[in-house]
Amino acid sequence: MATVITSRDPAQLFAAPQVRLSRREDGAILLSSPQPLQAYPRCVGADLEHWADNAPQRMFLAERGADGAWRELRYGQARQQVRCIAASLLRMGLPEGRPVAVLSDNGIEHALLMLACLHVGIPYAALSPAYSLMSRDHAKLRSLVSRLQPGLLYAASAQRYGAALAAIEGLHQAALVVADDGDVPVGAQPFSSLLAHEDEAAVDARHALVGPDTVAKILFTSGSIAEPKGVINTQRMLCASQQAKAQLWPFLADTPPVIVDWLPWNHTFGGNHNFNLVLRHGGTLYIDGGKPAPGLFDASIANLREIAPTLYFNVPRGFDMLVSALRTDAALRRNFFSRLQLMFYAGSALPQNLWEDLIALSIQETGQPVPMVTAWGSTETAPLATDCHYQAPRSGVIGLPAPGVELKLLPAGGKLEIRVRGPNVTPGYLDQPELTARAFDEEGYYRIGDAVRFADEGNPEAGLVFDGRVAEDFKLSSGTWVNVGAVRIKGIELLAPVAQDIVVTGHDGEQIGFLVFANLPACRALAGLPVDAPAAEALSHPVVRGKVRQGLQAMRQLGGGSSTYASRALLMSEPASVDAGEITDKGYINQSAVLVRRAQMVSALEQGGDGVIAIDG
Structure with missing residues (x-):
């Protein structure tokens, strides 16, 4: 059944913006939400179980097959396959605490393996495909695999990832699983073999042990001059973040989201915010094989001509390319806005000219502005720390603290440095205790390194504005x-x-x-x-x-x-x-x-x- 939108009115979509503010004698400003964080599931797998029970025939994931047609996976099918994969992982007897490492773009097999790990408490670590497919020296891939020492390694294609697999040979002792797209290397097994086993008792027993403190993921920061940091993401972080979003975006309970999304799952925006948002609310994710890059964005445009999203997420570069297409393609513009309830940007600040262009195009097509919103956080905050759950007057307003999140603003070099505390915050970095210790202040707030200012000093409910990185100025x-x-x-x-x-x-x-x-x-x-x-x-x-x-x-x-x-x-x-x-x-x-x-x-x-x-x- 097609999703029917209920509203585009921000007042009907979102919870009312509220904030609790206090000032301390040391100059610190403390912010929190007056709305308490409500109870949330103990693990991500509980959401899959819920929708497989309550909407087994609803489409969960879809991706383009080799023939160009959409290959679909429904919630009931997803649970059945996730449980088979989980049974196979348990049967393999992977070393305790050793993660499953994934070399893959977004895809259905990738999603199933990720969900199987989350279901039975095996840490999951997706490594940037760029380190395998675009890198010339594979230096970062070699370093990350050496540090992770995975118990199992999955490659989405033995051929495409052949050079990467050769580059890390001898650096790990993981069982190797490859996609069923050709010859299987010696010593590896095809992905389909993971679907060959069932053991409901074993899976149920391990699933019952998964709790809020269970390590769900190791997500690596982008890294530049220094090595990427392995950020520990617990089940508590992921579930608390989605609960906060559910309270701020209550319309999702009435309108299960439909999204067309390319954002990579090895990053927190695509993998935690977007994927988990769809799963939490029984929505549908069309996996977009395009990217905001020359020659690749055509695939995204083709998908958006066919699939009308209810929510659209992207980074500024993606919106820049989308605006050009929307201006010149009436059919695309008509379909894109036909049931769109909001547009959401993150990753970096959106230039004001793009903001204005998108609002103008939405008015041109629908007769009313489609809300343009954002949020703020990081890999270490799973990612939701603040949410702009209202229509801001201009780009750059990152909103107010999400339920359960505490913010501390400290004067620093003429700015306000922002720090974060809450159930959504990481316990630390993989095997880097000194780095973990430095990441938190004496009150347990995470030092994120960003600065903010108030959108309106006399009206805290107007929200915060991102004011750059403290270290970049x-x-x-x-x-x-x-x-x-x-x-x-x-x-x-x-x-x-x-x-x-x-x-x-x-x-x-x-x-x-x-x-x-x-x-x-x-x-x-x-x-x-x-x-x-x-x-x-x-x-x-x-x-x-x-x-x-x-x-x-x-x-x-x-x-x-x-x-x-x-x-x-x-x-x-x-x-x-x-x-x-x-x-x-x-x-x-x-x-x-x-x-x-x-x-x-x-x-x-x-x-x-x-x-x-x-x-x-």
């Missing part, structure tokens, strides 16, 4: 602090459509500079060049350079002094490097990694070298 030689997050977002907005992303430079210098990751298709179109024109030709074209100069001048004219605008920019044709940690699976840029790897470009910016676009003054 820097001083100019004048002693003036630069708010990197705010400058970057304003730069992307004013340098549109040339800038796909920006890295801010100028540490201890006299002026700010921009290293610009260019949107090459937009630059070619702007210059009137063929779609296959060389990157260098597009980036050196006078029209493109003039557009950048125009944007820099517009930033300066906004006023606010030299710490609020860039006086020069350098367009980069080389994309961000996965191996160097410059870009994550979710498509956002790691500022510090880029600054280290591209130090020569930073120097060229400062010295006004070849290719630098500058404004006078």
